[in-house]
Amino acid sequence: MKYRKSKVVFKNYNHNQNLLLPPSLEELIERNHPVRIVSQVVDSINAEPLLDKYKGGGTSSYHPRMLLKVLIYSYMNNNYSSRKMEAALKENIHFMWLSGMSRPDHNTLNRFRSERLKDVLKEIFAQVVMLLVGSGHVSLKEVYTDGTKIEANANRYTFVWGNAIKTNKKKMAVQLEELWTYTQIVATEELKDSAPIEFTEIDSQKIKDTIAIIDKALEGKKIDKKIRQKVGYASRHWPANLDKYDSQEELLGKRNSMSKTDADATFMRMKEDHMKNGQLKPGYNVQISTHNQFIVNYSHHQNPTDTTTLPSHLEQFEKLYGQLPQKVTADAGYGSEENYTFLEQHSIEAFIKYNAFDKNQRKSNQKLTDNLHYNKEQDCYYCPMGQRMARIGTRKRITENGFNQQYARYQAINCKGCPLRSLCNNSKGNKILEINHNLERLKAKATQKLKSEEGLYHRRKRPADVEPVFGNIKNNKGYKRFLMRGLLKTEIETGLLAIVHNIAKVA
Ligand code: SF4
Numbered sequence: 001m002k003y004r005k006s007k008v009v010f011k012n013y014n015h016n017q018n019l020l021l022p023p024s025l026e027e028l029i030e031r032n033h034p035v036r037i038v039s040q041v042v043d044s045i046n047a048e049p050l051l052d053k054y055k056g057g058g059t060s061s062y063h064p065r066m067l068l069k070v071l072i073y074s075y076m077n078n079n080y081s082s083r084k085m086e087a088a089l090k091e092n093i094h095f096m097w098l099s100g101m102s103r104p105d106h107n108t109l110n111r112f113r114s115e116r117l118k119d120v121l122k123e124i125f126a127q128v129v130m131l132l133v134g135s136g137h138v139s140l141k142e143v144y145t146d147g148t149k150i151e152a153n154a155n156r157y158t159f160v161w162g163n164a165i166k167t168n169k170k171k172m173a174v175q176l177e178e179l180w181t182y183t184q185i186v187a188t189e190e191l192k193d194s195a196p197i198e199f200t201e202i203d204s205q206k207i208k209d210t211i212a213i214i215d216k217a218l219e220g221k222k223i224d225k226k227i228r229q230k231v232g233y234a235s236r237h238w239p240a241n242l243d244k245y246d247s248q249e250e251l252l253g254k255r256n257s258m259s260k261t262d263a264d265a266t267f268m269r270m271k272e273d274h275m276k277n278g279q280l281k282p283g284y285n286v287q288i289s290t291h292n293q294f295i296v297n298y299s300h301h302q303n304p305t306d307t308t309t310l311p312s313h314l315e316q317f318e319k320l321y322g323q324l325p326q327k328v329t330a331d332a333g334y335g336s337e338e339n340y341t342f343l344e345q346h347s348i349e350a351f352i353k354y355n356a357f358d359k360n361q362r363k364s365n366q367k368l369t370d371n372l373h374y375n376k377e378q379d380c381y382y383c384p385m386g387q388r389m390a391r392i393g394t395r396k397r398i399t400e401n402g403f404n405q406q407y408a409r410y411q412a413i414n415c416k417g418c419p420l421r422s423l424c425n426n427s428k429g430n431k432i433l434e435i436n437h438n439l440e441r442l443k444a445k446a447t448q449k450l451k452s453e454e455g456l457y458h459r460r461k462r463p464a465d466v467e468p469v470f471g472n473i474k475n476n477k478g479y480k481r482f483l484m485r486g487l488l489k490t491e492i493e494t495g496l497l498a499i500v501h502n503i504a505k506v507a
């Protein structure tokens with residue numbers, strides 16, 4: 001049987017159809033589209049600090065509110081390239097609507113991101129957070145703090161090591177002294193009126209002057225060809241090398257490493273280690289505080305350990321909001337005497353484990369010398385064999401941040417022939433015990449807090465509050481490497497990501 005084919009009807013299509021009224025972009029944007037929320041949020045913040053960054057005069061500028069909206073919406077769509085933003089402003093109706101059909105080019109967008117937002121983005125971020133506080137999404141009273149390392153936009157193989165600089169400077173001083181000693185031997189007559197030279201501290205001028213004297217004294221002398229070559233090399237290279245080392249040391253500050261292509265970046269071990277060889281990469285230690293998975297504070301640090309970052313991170317929190325959080329929860333990486341003291345002095349409740357917290361909770365893991373009996377009046381301990389361990393002194397230590405620690409030292413009278421020696425004392429002499437009483441007190445306080453009902457709640461909530469935020473930034477948003485260079489500029493990138501993260505969470 002043969003079926004008759006139905007008539008095919010196409011919808012009217014006329015590419016060149018003239019419209020009676022021009023289409024409105026406003027109508028083309030869905031009512032609940034995230035782009036509207038971005039626009040609404042940026043419109044409701046006080047843009048005064050941003051406007052103050054414009055000097056005035058000259059040609060007209062694109063409005064900073066519009067540029068900020070474009071950047072935020074672009075970051076929301078995982079588009080971090082200014083060239084792609086420029087293209088989107090010509091092709092994408094959401095960008096066209098946001099910019100009101102303005103078309104800033106990639107240079108304008110880039111300059112705005114890296115220059116105009118410097119020093120003001122944190123204030124804008126804080127305003128966004130305060131909007132969330134107002135809407136009841138977050139509270140500034142309880143925060144969960146953690147850190148991650150993000151790779152810098154820098155060459156992984158051009159590094160500077162502080163220790164290598166020290167060694168090279170020392171070598172240079174030793175070699176200069178050797179040349180000087182040699183010259184004194186072979187040209188005693190020529191150097192008889194020269195003043196003695198001290199080589200413990202050298203600078204480029206000293207090298208230049210010393211080499212000039214050596215050169216003059218050795219002129220016309222029959223000496224080893226290699227010595228003459230060395231003097232020539234030293235005069236050509238050493239002063240410039242020493243100046244280079246000095247300026248690198250200035251850039252390093254307290255750090256031991258930096259990248260040559262981004263001097264603010266420090267070499268650190270990253271979680272993303274595809275080669276599985278623990279390779280150190282240039283990067284920044286990014287610290288954030290969250291509440292209900294919203295970012296309420298962020299800061300960049302140049303040292304790889306989290307321990308030293310907490311006080312300055314919280315000081316910034318106070319600067320942004322005029323108050324400190326009442327409760328801070330963080331992992332054991334933050335459980336140091338310095339941090340506990342800072343929190344105690346600022347009346348902040350700390351739900352922070354110390355390194356051996358979990359181990360100390362299991363009785364089977366305890367060492368023989370843990371929990372020895374302490375007599376406070378007499379300031380002495382009693383060892384497992386009942387021997388009195390009297391106080392023999394104090395060891396002082398200053399941390400990287402300049403915090404003073406004191407370790408009280410106690411010593412047993414006689415460990416010879418003790419049956420517990422193999423379990424208790426590895427040293428040759430009598431057992432010495434070092435106790436930081438302040439830290440022990442703070443640890444006991446932390447233990448009590450962590451084991452309380454509220455402590456258990458915060459310990460459970462911490463990994464579900466702050467850690468997914470890093471997961472979102474690194475995996476969902478694909479942000480594993482900064483685009484810009486330098487501490488301030490990379491902080492702008494984190495700030496934009498933090499604002500986007502918060503807005504997207506509401507949207
Ligand atoms: S080794 Fe010394 S400190 Fe340790 S239990 Fe024996 S006597 Fe005491």
